Amino acid sequence: MAYFTNIDKIKYEGSDSTNPFAFKFYNPEEIIGGKTMEEYLRFGVAYWHTFTEDLSDPFGVGTAVRPWDQYNGMDLAKARVEAAFEFFEKLNVPYFCFHDVDIAPEGSSLKESNENLDEITAMIKDYMKDSKTKLLWNTVNNFTHPRFVHGAASSNSADVYAYAAAKVKKGLEIGKELGAENYVFWGGREGYETLLNTDMGLELDNLGRFFNMAVDYAKEIGFDAQFLIEPKPKEPTSHQYDFDVASGYAFLQKYGLQNQFKFNIEANHATLAGHTFEHELHYARVNGLLGSVDANQGHPLLGWDTDEFPTDLYATTLAMYEIIKNGGLGRGGLNFDAKVRRGSFAPEDLFHAHIAGMDSFAVGLKVAQKLLDDRALENIIEERYSSFNEGIGKDIVDGRTDFHKLEEHALQLKEIPQQSGQLERIKSVLNQYLLKAYAGE
Numbered sequence: 001m002a003y004f005t006n007i008d009k010i011k012y013e014g015s016d017s018t019n020p021f022a023f024k025f026y027n028p029e030e031i032i033g034g035k036t037m038e039e040y041l042r043f044g045v046a047y048w049h050t051f052t053e054d055l056s057d058p059f060g061v062g063t064a065v066r067p068w069d070q071y072n073g074m075d076l077a078k079a080r081v082e083a084a085f086e087f088f089e090k091l092n093v094p095y096f097c098f099h100d101v102d103i104a105p106e107g108s109s110l111k112e113s114n115e116n117l118d119e120i121t122a123m124i125k126d127y128m129k130d131s132k133t134k135l136l137w138n139t140v141n142n143f144t145h146p147r148f149v150h151g152a153a154s155s156n157s158a159d160v161y162a163y164a165a166a167k168v169k170k171g172l173e174i175g176k177e178l179g180a181e182n183y184v185f186w187g188g189r190e191g192y193e194t195l196l197n198t199d200m201g202l203e204l205d206n207l208g209r210f211f212n213m214a215v216d217y218a219k220e221i222g223f224d225a226q227f228l229i230e231p232k233p234k235e236p237t238s239h240q241y242d243f244d245v246a247s248g249y250a251f252l253q254k255y256g257l258q259n260q261f262k263f264n265i266e267a268n269h270a271t272l273a274g275h276t277f278e279h280e281l282h283y284a285r286v287n288g289l290l291g292s293v294d295a296n297q298g299h300p301l302l303g304w305d306t307d308e309f310p311t312d313l314y315a316t317t318l319a320m321y322e323i324i325k326n327g328g329l330g331r332g333g334l335n336f337d338a339k340v341r342r343g344s345f346a347p348e349d350l351f352h353a354h355i356a357g358m359d360s361f362a363v364g365l366k367v368a369q370k371l372l373d374d375r376a377l378e379n380i381i382e383e384r385y386s387s388f389n390e391g392i393g394k395d396i397v398d399g400r401t402d403f404h405k406l407e408e409h410a411l412q413l414k415e416i417p418q419q420s421g422q423l424e425r426i427k428s429v430l431n432q433y434l435l436k437a438y439a440g441e
């Protein structure tokens with residue numbers, strides 16, 4: 001059955017196109033920096049926001065009008081799979097991502113839930129045979145059901161901990177079955193509301209044990225996906241344990257997991273943590289830990305995870321700058337962990353939103369590649385740190401100094417030359433590149 005009958009395959013028509021169902025900048029075959037845009041950007045559709053989400057918010061019920069609304073239970077789950085693969089094909093995306101509960105309803109017992117998952121997994125596997133769209137990553141939802149009220153792998157209840165482990169075990173098996181490139185752990189409710197009732201040390205140790213057991217089980221079943229932690233500082237708990245890349249990295253090192261995991265970085269989580277998107281990407285990159293990206297954006301006036309589709313070209317450019325410098329995303333991709341606004345309830349809006357996001361990252365890729373080709377920022381940075389290329393600077397970098405030697409150097413200094421950081425000039429260079437890209441230069 002077809003669900004989006006009035007929409008044809010979305011094609012690239014160029015920046016002059018007035019067709020709302022066409023890409024203006026995303027041209028999958030165009031070569032940028034030696035790779036096609038499709039290979040570089042590795043876009044993914046998030047099943048939960050696009051096929052499961054009803055667009056409710058804390059003040060109102062769902063508004064989404066979806067062509068699969070008439071179904072319930074397992075029929076609904078199956079209709080969503082059919083609609084999803086039609087959507088992937090029409091949008092021409094290489095990847096998708098899901099949580100267990102997005103694809104199949106929970107049953108009245110763990111066993112029944114697993115049976116539902118098996119049935120839908122088999123259906124998805126079948127659809128994947130005739131589709132180019134592959135699984136970027138899967139994960140499990142260990143946060144929605146009331147049993148996870150106090151967390152999952154950081155719960156105070158050992159039974160809940162075991163239940164959470166059983167769900168991840170199943171998630172790893174499904175990932176293997178569908179050939180997932182990655183497996184994601186987002187904290188969900190792994191955090192706390194108040195320290196007044198929390199044993200943080202025990203919770204963190206339990207989390208560390210949990211991740212180690214997940215690594216062991218993936219090895220046991222021969223599931224070779226890249227494991228990713230997705231940091232988020234708050235929401236739903238007031239303090240999430242994997243706050244940002246830096247705290248996640250400390251956690252991984254403490255529990256001996258730093259070689260087993262990389263990070264899945266979400267733009268809106270970065271800003272919630274008081275960072276920029278590019279800060280989180282950069283921090284992960286320079287530590288060799290940039291794995292994948294949840295491509296979205298927050299609202300500048302709202303302090304929660306609004307998960308908007310990415311349209312800020314400044315942000316996509318700086319993000320792609322990091323991704324190119326990383327040599328691409330490897331097995332990761334750009335997953336649109338983004339939902340249409342509550343007012344954008346029509347099925348067509350799902351297409352408009354993805355087209356907007358894909359075009360925005362295509363522009364970002366083009367501008368960032370040009371900035372790098374011209375070494376527009378690289379030269380500025382290189383020059384700025386040139387004092388470390390010779391003399392005492394070179395000795396410091398080569399590890400040939402100690403405090404005696406440095407004091408000796410400092411004592412003979414008469415004047416210390418300083419250079420301007422030229423922030424405004426650099427920002428205007430960035431604008432120049434963005435505007436040149438709009439002009440098609």
Ligand code: XLS
Nearest residue numbers: 139186230266294305337
């Ligand atoms: C929630 C997270 C979630 C993860 C997957 O804020 O972004 O959607 O990406 O569990």
Ligand code: NI
Nearest residue numbers: 230266294337
């Ligand atoms: Ni996410």
Ligand code: NI
Nearest residue numbers: 266269305337
């Ligand atoms: Ni999020």
